[in-house]
Amino acid sequence: MTEKVLLVTGGSRGIGAATCRQAAQAGWAVAVNYTANPGAADEVVRAIQADGGRALAVQADVADGAQVLRMFERIDAELGQLTGLVNNAGVVDRRARLDEMDVARWRRMFDINVIGSLLCAREAVRRMSTKHGGTGGVIVNLSSAAARLGAPGEYVDYAASKGAIDTFTMGLAKEVANEGIRVNAVRPGLIDTDIHASGGRPDRLRELAPQIPMQRGGTADEVANLIVWLLSDAASYTTMSLIDVSGAR
Numbered sequence: 001m002t003e004k005v006l007l008v009t010g011g012s013r014g015i016g017a018a019t020c021r022q023a024a025q026a027g028w029a030v031a032v033n034y035t036a037n038p039g040a041a042d043e044v045v046r047a048i049q050a051d052g053g054r055a056l057a058v059q060a061d062v063a064d065g066a067q068v069l070r071m072f073e074r075i076d077a078e079l080g081q082l083t084g085l086v087n088n089a090g091v092v093d094r095r096a097r098l099d100e101m102d103v104a105r106w107r108r109m110f111d112i113n114v115i116g117s118l119l120c121a122r123e124a125v126r127r128m129s130t131k132h133g134g135t136g137g138v139i140v141n142l143s144s145a146a147a148r149l150g151a152p153g154e155y156v157d158y159a160a161s162k163g164a165i166d167t168f169t170m171g172l173a174k175e176v177a178n179e180g181i182r183v184n185a186v187r188p189g190l191i192d193t194d195i196h197a198s199g200g201r202p203d204r205l206r207e208l209a210p211q212i213p214m215q216r217g218g219t220a221d222e223v224a225n226l227i228v229w230l231l232s233d234a235a236s237y238t239t240m241s242l243i244d245v246s247g248a249r
Contacts, residue, residue, distance in 0.1 A: 003027075003028075003029050003054070003080065004027060004028045004029065004083050004084060005028065005029045005031070005075065005079045005080050005081060005082050005083055005084065006023050006028040006029065006030050006031065006082075006083070006084035006085070006086065006231065007030075007031040007033060007058075007071075007072075007075060007082060007084070007085050007086070007120070007124070008020050008023070008030060008031070008032060008033060008086040008088055009033040009062050009085075009086065009087055009088050009089035009116070009117075009120055010033060010034070010035075010062075010088040010089030010090065011030070011031075011032035011033050011034065011041065011044060011086075011088065012032060012033075012034040012037055012040035012041035012043075012044055012057075013037075013040055013193070013194060014191075014193030014194060014195060014220050015088055015142065015188065015191065015193060015220045015223045015224060015227075016032075016033075016086070016088040016089070017032075017040075017044050017220070018219075018220035018221045018223070018224035019086055019088065019223075019224040019227050019228065020032050020044050020048065020055065021044065021047060021048060021051075021224075022221070022224045022225065022227075022228045023084075023086075023227075023228050023231060024048040024051065024053035024054075024055060025051065025053070026228055026231075026232065028053075028084060028231070029053070029054040029055065029056075029079050029080070030048060030053070030054070030055045030056070031055070031056050031058050031071075031075045031079055032044045032045055032048075032055055032056065032057045032058065033058050033059075033060055033062070033071065033089065034057060034058075034059055035059070035060070035061050035062075035089070038057065038059065041057035041059075042057050044057075045057050054079070056074075056075070056078055056079055058071050058074055058075060059071075061112075061116075062089045062112060062116030062117070062119060062120055063108075063111035063112045063115055063116045063119075065119055068116075068119045068120060068123060069123070072123045072127070076127075081127065081134070081135070082124060082127045082128065082137065083128060083135070083136070083137040083138070084137055084138050084139075084140075084231050085120060085121065085124040085137070085138070085139045085140070086139075086140045086142070086227055086231075087116075087117040087120055087121060087139065087140070087141045087142060087165075088142045089112060089116055089117075090112060090113045090116075090142060090161075090195075091108065091109060091112050091113065091198070092109075092155055092158045092195055092198065092199040093105050093108075093109065093155065093157070093158065093199060094199060094200045095153075095154045095155065095199065095200065095201060096154075096155075097153060097156075098156050098157070101157060105157065106157050109157050109158060109161050110157075110161055110164075113158070113161035113162065113164075113165070114161050114164045114165065114168070117141055117165060117168065118168065121139055121141075121168075121172060121183075124137065124139055125139075125172075125176060125179075125181065128179075128180065128181050129176060129179040129180065129181060130179045130180045131179050134180065135180065136179070136180025136181055137180065137181050137182075138181070138182050138183075138184075138230065138231050138235075139172070139181065139182070139183045139184075140183075140184055140185070140186060140227050140230050140231060141165050141168065141169050141183070141184070141185040141186075142165070142185070142186055142188070143162045143165040143166050143169070143185040143186065143187040143242065144158070144159070144162040144187055144188060144189075145187050145188065145189040145190075145244055145246045145249060146158055146159035146162050147159055147162040147163040147165070147166050147187060148187075149249075155199070162187075165185060166185060166187075166242055169183055169184065169185040169240070169242065170240050170242075173239045173240035174240065177239060177240075182230075182235070182236075182238065182239040183239055183240065184230050184235075184238060184239060184240070184241045184242075184243065185241070185242045185243070186223060186226055186227055186230070186243055186245060187242055187243065187244045187245065187246065188218065188223045188245050188246065189212070189217075189218060189244065189245065189246025189247055189249045190204070190205050190208055190209070190212060190217040190218065190246070190247070190249065191205075191217060191218045191219065191220060191222075191223060191245075192205055192217050192218065192219055192220070193220055205217040211249065212246075212247045212248070212249045213247060213248035213249065214247035214248060216247065217247070218245060218246070218247060222245060223245050226243060226245055230243075
């Protein structure tokens with residue numbers, strides 16, 4: 001049986017790291033992408049290897065086309081034929097209103113959250129599609145509940161970038177449905193990861209938990225559970241879906 005090969009962008013922390021670990025347990029060989037923290041990526045790789053899995057840490061800024069190409073070429077050479085992609089890499093920024101933001105912030109947000117996902121999906125399709133001689137595969141994009149909530153007064157630019165991911169997911173799913181590729185998106189709500197601290201609000205989850213009908217934030221593993229299911233054959237007729245993991249928020 002051919003080993004399944006998965007790339008998880010932003011795989012060194014949070015939801016990405018949880019997805020890497022769970023996917024490895026499900027039998028995937030995993031490429032753990034990171035941008036600037038090799039130690040964290042190596043830690044995920046070591047955990048997978050200690051459990052008997054196969055993993056590789058691969059550095060690339062997903063917003064840089066040349067780096068993305070080199071990353072995919074290394075995966076081809078060291079892990080084999082790609083059959084799964086989780087577009088997880090993404091950034092948020094400081095809380096602000098639109099009239100307080102600048103263009104540099106927007107460009108960074110869309111370069112990483114949107115262009116990066118398109119770049120990686122393009123390379124994945126080139127390898128997975130039966131049109132290109134592939135055997136099929138699965139793409140899971142990480143969107144956000146912010147795509148439908150809008151994040152007013154906080155991150156409307158982030159919400160807009162994730163709205164783009166929703167639209168991209170639906171369009172690409174239709175485009176490659178008859179080429180052996182399924183494409184879905186997962187939309188996390190308030191999840192306990194360090195993305196909140198990176199946006200300058202380390203206590204955001206605790207502050208907003210009372211607004212969540214379930215009265216708590218989610219965990220990275222709870223999101224990863226769904227991602228790994230979507231990657232699996234159990235989801236063989238699921239494509240073009242946008243699935244919330246948000247505690248009813």
